[in-house]
Amino acid sequence: MNSIITSSKMTLNKDLLLISKLYKFLYLLCEIYPNNEINNTQNQQKYIEDALMFIEQNYSDNITINEISKYISIDRSYLHRLFKKYINKSPQKFLLDLRMEKASSLLENSTLRISDIARSVGYKDALLFSKTFKKLKNCTPTEYRNGKNHTPMV
Incomplete structure (x- = not known):
């Protein structure tokens, strides 16, 4: 800054010198405060x-x-x-979709009870799990396991 002030008091080629000092000042600012x-x-x-x-x-x-x-x-x-x-x-929808995807896979590929599947995907209450599953899949977990109404999640 002192260099800019000193340059501003000069008479010969003052504008050119000020511009160069200003560019140097801006360069230093960019070095100190990079684009984050x-x-x-x-x-x-x-x-x-x-x-x-x-x-x-x-x-x-x-x-x-x-x-x-x-x-x-x-x-x-x-x-x-x-x-x-x-x-x-x-995040809530992502977590819900992941849980239902994992539950669907367990329903298709295991003989675990519905309550065990509910617990394995984060539901303490099997009834809440079944209601949530039905809301998203348009069928109960038992119907899904038996191959009825397999619809993709939305």
Whole structure:
């Protein structure tokens, strides 16, 4: 800054010298305060990756969105915005879809009781699991297991 002030008092080629000093000043500002947009995008993607990993590893527990956001150390509403931006669904919807996908696979490929499947995908209450499954799949877990009404999740 002192160099710019000193240059402004000169008379010969003052404009050219001021412009060069200004460019140098701007260069130094950019060096000290880099554009964090790229870093911000990388951070956002890392948050999503960490959240997806946490969900994949813990969907069978009764996890909440608050627990996910605490795990990756961000605010719950920020997590929601990131999921909408990168996954096109809320974290809650993603977790629900994952649980129903895992339950569907267990219904098709195992002889576990419905209540055991419910617990294995994070539901303590088998009735709540059955109601949720029916709402999303348009059939009960038993009907699904028997091959009736297999409809894709929306």
